[in-house]
Amino acid sequence: MTTPVIDTLNTRVTIRTYQDKPVSEEMVQAILGAARRSPTSSNMQTYSIVVVRDPETKKQLAVLAGNQKHVEECPVFFAFCADLHRLEMACALHGEPLVKSLETTLVATVDAALVGMSAQTAVESLGLGAVMIGGMRNHPAEVAALLGLPLGVYVVFGMCVGWPDPINLPAQKPRLPEELVIHYERYDDSDPTPLVQQYDAALAEHYNAQGNNQHAAAWSGPIARRLNGKIRPFLRPTLEKLGFAFD
C-alpha cells in the first residue's frame, strides 16, 4: 500500500552535497505555497520563513551553524522561525497584550517544525535534496541579528536545498526498530537494551559500508558521549532575550 507521498517519504535521504545549479524561483514558490498549507495550532500561524540566497549571508550562517559548509554551498537556504512578533502586533490592534508562556513558545516552535517538514517533503518530491540545520540554535542571537528578526522570533532550524550531487548520493540510514518507537494502546516500557544493541550494530554496519568507522555501539555510544553534559546551556537565557517565555 503506497502513494507518491509515501514513496517520497520512504525513499528520502539527507543531502549535503549539491550540484552547482540554481533552484528556480518557480520551485521555491511551489515549496513555500505547499508549506503554508501545513496545519497550525488554532490557525495562529506562529511561524515565519526567511529565504536566503545571498552568498554572504549563507557564508555567515554556515559559520554560525558550526562551520557547516553545505549552508554556504546550497543555492537556497530556508530559516524556519517561531514567530510571536506578528501575534503581538495582532493583539495590539485590539489594545490587548500578548501574554507569553511556555505554551506560546511551544506552539510557535511546533508550527515552525510542521511548516519545515512540509517544505522538505515538497522539496524532495521535486527531485531536490535537503538537510535540516539544527545548528541554527548554536548562536540564536547572532542568527537573529543577521536575518533582522524582531523580538519574539527565533530560528528553530534551517534547511539547505539544492540539486543532489549524483556522485555523492548517500545510502539511506537505518532507523530504530519500529518496536522501540511505535506503541499500541499503551507505551511498551520493556527493557529496550536488546533492540538498542541490535540497532547499534546495524548502524555500525551502515557506517562501515560507507567507509566511515564509528563507535561500535554506533547509536547509543555517541549519544552517551554527547549528552553526558549540558547541550547548548546558553539557550534558555538567549531565547528569553529574543522574547520567548518558559513559564
Next chain:
Amino acid sequence: MTTPVIDTLNTRVTIRTYQDKPVSEEMVQAILGAARRSPTSSNMQTYSIVVVRDPETKKQLAVLAGNQKHVEECPVFFAFCADLHRLEMACALHGEPLVKSLETTLVATVDAALVGMSAQTAVESLGLGAVMIGGMRNHPAEVAALLGLPLGVYVVFGMCVGWPDPINLPAQKPRLPEELVIHYERYDDSDPTPLVQQYDAALAEHYNAQGNNQHAAAWSGPIARRLNGKIRPFLRPTLEKLGFAFD
C-alpha cells in the same frame, strides 16, 4: 509547477467528521513506516508514537482534550510523543547520565512534530482525513498516565484519523497573506496592520460562507481575546514532573 506531494499539501483540509468505517491495519502501517523516515536531530529519534484504537481510551482522551468528540469518534488516534526516556536508557548502557536541558526538550518536541507532520501528509495522500490535537497539552499528566508513558515522555500533540464524511467536507480556510510569513534575505518588519486587516476580512468572509458568524476581525480578534491571559499556566511544572527540563 507541482508534484503529487505538493498537490496533497495544497489541497488539504482539516477533517473532524468521519465515516463509520475502519482504517485498515495496512494503511496504519504505511503511515507509520513513512513517518519513521522523517529527519531527526543527529539521528537521535527522540520521539515515540502511541497508536490508539481502543474506544474507552479514545473516550477518555476526548474528555482530556477538552471534550473534542472527534477524538472519541475517529477510528484511530495517534499520540506523537517527545521521548527522552529511550535516550536515557541508551546513555545508561554506557554508564553515562543523560543531562536534560531546554535543548533536549526542544529537540524531542521538534522530532515529534516532524514525525507528526509526515504522518499527516501520508494520511491525506491515502484519501483519509485528519486533525491534529494540541489539546493533549490540556492535561499532560493525565494523558501520560492513561497511555502509560514513562518519565521523560510527553504527548506534544495527537492526530485523529478516519475516512472523511463526504457530507461535511469543510472548505479550505484562507491562510495569512504570504507577504506576512515569507521573507527574503532578511525579515521584513514593516507594519503588518493593513495585511492583517485584509486577512481578518477574508477569514470573516470564509466563516460567514460557512454560516459561522465570528468576530468581524476574524483572525486577530479571537487571538487578542484568547492570549491576553496566560495559556496553559500549569504546563511548565507539569512537564517538569514528567521529566523535562527548561534550563
